[in-house]
Structures are given as structure tokens and as C-alpha cells.
Amino acid sequence: MSMDRQIVIHQPARLEIGAGAAAKVGEWAEGAQRVLVLTVPVLADKVEMLGLPGRVEVFTEVPPEPDDRALAAALAVAAELKPDVVVGLGGGSVMDVAKLVSVLWDGAQQLPDVIGPDKVAQRLSRLALVPTTAGTGSEAGIRALVTNAETQAKMAVESGHMRADLAVLDPVLTYSVPPEVTAATGVDAMAHCVEAFTNIRTHDMIDGYARMGIGLVGRYLARAVADGTDTEARAGMMLASYYGGICLGPVNTAAGHALAYPLGTRLHLPHGLANAIIFPHVLAFNQPERPGKTAEVLDALGLPEGAGSQHVAAVARDYCERLGVEMRLSAHGAGESDLRGWAEEAHGIRRLMDNNPREMSVDDVEAIYRAAL
Structure with missing residues (x-):
């Protein structure tokens, strides 16, 4: 038995499950004035399904294996927008970048400052994670991975500040996955x-x-x-x-x-x-x-x-x-x-x-x- 070992389980503050649940994102985000959606080009037409309020900016330049340069591009967009809400709509790469953007966009901390566990100082925006594949489970946890563009090494950031305020498991969003x-x-x-x-x-x-x-x-x-x-x-x-x-x-x-x-x-x-x-x-x-x-x-x-x-x-x-x-x-x-x-x-x-x-x-x-x- 291993029940005597202490562990901590972090899960999203709110979890919506079921066909059509994607529409709950807009209901949850009610009152937001500036929303940044991180996604990929093939999913851009699904942003409407979220029913988001306010000014919505969609950033689609998240590569399949995001590196620190891709993260920097997303952070630059977020720094200008100053979003109330950050939404990650996509697979694990998109959701990992969304987690990092939600805690780093003001520039007070840089990526090297937060690599490892429990180094993130604060959350800057409310965070919703909406997976469109059934694989990484990134929406469930507090860890994000990006690649160092120079060394090609994976860099892991882990923080309770990256826990999703809302996660949505809507099977309809995965219909188009080949x-x-x-x-x-x-x-x-x-x-x-x-x-x-x-x-x-x-x-x-x-x-x-x-x-x-x-x-x-x-x-x-x-x-x-x-x-x-x-x-x-x-x-x-x-x-x-x-x-x-x-x-x-x-x-x-x-x-x-x-x-x-x-x-x-x-x-x-x-x-x-x-x-x-x-x-x-x-x-x-x-x-x-x-x-x-x-x-x-x-x-x-x-x-x-x-x-x-x-x-x-x-x-x-x-x-x-x-x-x-x-x-x-x-x-x-x-x-x-x-x-x-x-x-x-x-x-x-x-x-x-x-x-x-x-x-x-x-x-x-x-x-x-x-x-x-």
C-alpha cells in the first residue's frame, strides 16, 4: 500500500462535461472585456462555439511542439491586449502555452525564472482550457512544457497558479480529429x-x-x-x-x-x-x-x-x-x-x-x- 505517502492532486476549479458544453465558456466568462484565445489555424472557426463576450483576439500561431520563441510571440500579443481571460482551445501544446501566458504576460517574470516547481508568483488572467483532442490531459493539471529553441531540451513549469478556472470536455470538439x-x-x-x-x-x-x-x-x-x-x-x-x-x-x-x-x-x-x-x-x-x-x-x-x-x-x-x-x-x-x-x-x-x-x-x-x- 502506498496510501501513507503524501500527495496533492490539483484539478480545475470548475469542470464542464458533455456534448455542447463548449458554450459554457461564454457563460463563465460573462463580464470579461478582453479575451485572448490561443489556438491553431484549423480550429479558428470553432472559437464561435465558445460564445465569448467582450473584445476577442484569436492567436493561432501555436506550433505542435511549442518552443520559447513561440511562447514569446504569444506573450507579446497578450502584453498588448492585457486580457481579463485567457482561453486555450486545442491540444496539449495550446493548453500549455495558455497556462504560461496567463501567468507571464505582464513581463514581471520571464520563462527562465519559473522553470521548475512553484516558482510562478501570481495569476494575471482567468484561465479556461478547452481540449479538442483526447490525449495529453493538460486541462487537468498544473504543469506546462515548452522546448528550448537552442538546445531542444524540454523545459517544465509547474505551479498551482496555472490551475484552470474552467475546463471543458466537449466530445463534439473532437469529431473532426482524423x-x-x-x-x-x-x-x-x-x-x-x-x-x-x-x-x-x-x-x-x-x-x-x-x-x-x-x-x-x-x-x-x-x-x-x-x-x-x-x-x-x-x-x-x-x-x-x-x-x-x-x-x-x-x-x-x-x-x-x-x-x-x-x-x-x-x-x-x-x-x-x-x-x-x-x-x-x-x-x-x-x-x-x-x-x-x-x-x-x-x-x-x-x-x-x-x-x-x-x-x-x-x-x-x-x-x-x-x-x-x-x-x-x-x-x-x-x-x-x-x-x-x-x-x-x-x-x-x-x-x-x-x-x-x-x-x-x-x-x-x-x-x-x-x-x-
Whole structure:
């Protein structure tokens, strides 16, 4: 039992769930005079669904893997507008940038000042987070990640001041997500749950959220991939993603996400796809240390039981491939000469690697990349 370990769970002050819930953002923001919406070009036409009051400025220049330069551009727009309300409408990258904008736009603190836990001084604007994919669960927590444009290293900021005042899980907003993106982000949501579930910092309460999230993925991900307008399946996946976001707070991820980060910064793969490619390999690597929990994961996904890491890797990879995820790194531009450098980089992400239940060397990381090639 791990209930004796102290943890803190941060969740949004208000959570709206259900088809059509996006319209609640405008009701919640009533009285705001200046609203900044952070999003991406393909989602700009969905801003109207929020019913926002006052002067609404829409910033769409948030890249899939935002770096400090992209954040600076968003902060410049916010500094001029001085928003009462900041809205993040999009995936995890958009929501992470929105969190940072809501606490940094006045310039009193710069990004380097707040990297790490509990360094943010204050919230400057009310914050609403509206996910349009079911993957990162960023709306559930208080952490934001951006990339250092020079070093390509991920920089993490964590603060209770970045807790959403409102989060909205509206499955209608995910109808237009393509099947391959639905699949990859859904596996990412599951990876958050699984990595917390098998973590050395595991906690009984977080295990509960993780089990619910994994179960929802097993029940609904294939349906959401097959029919993007299956409202029940889309809602189930949004809830799975949210549960995964809760798992990230007090427990966090482990080696899986550490190995995925170089694929995002070096190959420019979307975060969900990078994690989906790595997921079966790390699940299998950790199986000897977490045989019971690994068996639970396979059962929740409807995968056949079997002994040993090779079986786990094979059936988990087959699961992802059947969902339509291209699992070969070589198909995404990776070459064998890349692998050692990426392995050294991933191995150095100690804030995640140190959570892994089984010690992983640089050679082990390289072997996983080679198996995924």
C-alpha cells in the first residue's frame, strides 16, 4: 500500500462535461472585456462555439511542439491586449502555452525564472482550457512544457497558479480529429495512465484513476477511430485523457515519455504519435518489474495473456498498428545513425527516467529505439 505517502492532486476549479458544453465558456466568462484565445489555424472557426463576450483576439500561431520563441510571440500579443481571460482551445501544446501566458504576460517574470516547481508568483488572467483532442490531459493539471529553441531540451513549469478556472470536455470538439490522430493521442492518454500505474512513485488513489483511464481506452478508442462522430466513444476518450492528466500531477510519467521527447524535438513528431510508437516497447521492458500490473493493462485492452516481455511487446504493438498508428520510426524519417544521440538525450531526462520501475541504461534506450526503427 502506498496510501501513507503524501500527495496533492490539483484539478480545475470548475469542470464542464458533455456534448455542447463548449458554450459554457461564454457563460463563465460573462463580464470579461478582453479575451485572448490561443489556438491553431484549423480550429479558428470553432472559437464561435465558445460564445465569448467582450473584445476577442484569436492567436493561432501555436506550433505542435511549442518552443520559447513561440511562447514569446504569444506573450507579446497578450502584453498588448492585457486580457481579463485567457482561453486555450486545442491540444496539449495550446493548453500549455495558455497556462504560461496567463501567468507571464505582464513581463514581471520571464520563462527562465519559473522553470521548475512553484516558482510562478501570481495569476494575471482567468484561465479556461478547452481540449479538442483526447490525449495529453493538460486541462487537468498544473504543469506546462515548452522546448528550448537552442538546445531542444524540454523545459517544465509547474505551479498551482496555472490551475484552470474552467475546463471543458466537449466530445463534439473532437469529431473532426482524423482517425490516425485519434489513435495516436488515445494511446498517449493511455500511456499517461500506464506510466503512472507502473511508476516507482505509484499511489493507490492514482492507481484508481489510472485503471479507469486504461479501461476507458480499451472500451472506446477503437470505436472513436472507426467513427469520429460516435459521441459516447469520444466522450469516453476525453474522460480517459482527463484521468491521465490527473495521474501526471502527483506521480508523473517515466521512461516512456523520456524516450518520446527526442522524437518530438528532433523528428518533429506530434507528441501523441511519439508516445504511441514508444509505448509497447517500454511496457514490455518494465514487465519483469511489474508483471501483475502489466497483465492488468493487457486485459483492459482485450489483449491475450502471455508470459514474458516479448509477448507484451508483440501484442501491444499489434494493438497500436490495428488502430492505424505507423509504428516504424524509419517511416517517420529516423535513421540508425540518429539512435545513439537520442538515447543519450532521453537517458539524461532524469526527472522522468528516475521514476521508471526498472533501471534503463543508455544501451537499453538505444535498443528500444532500434526495435522501433
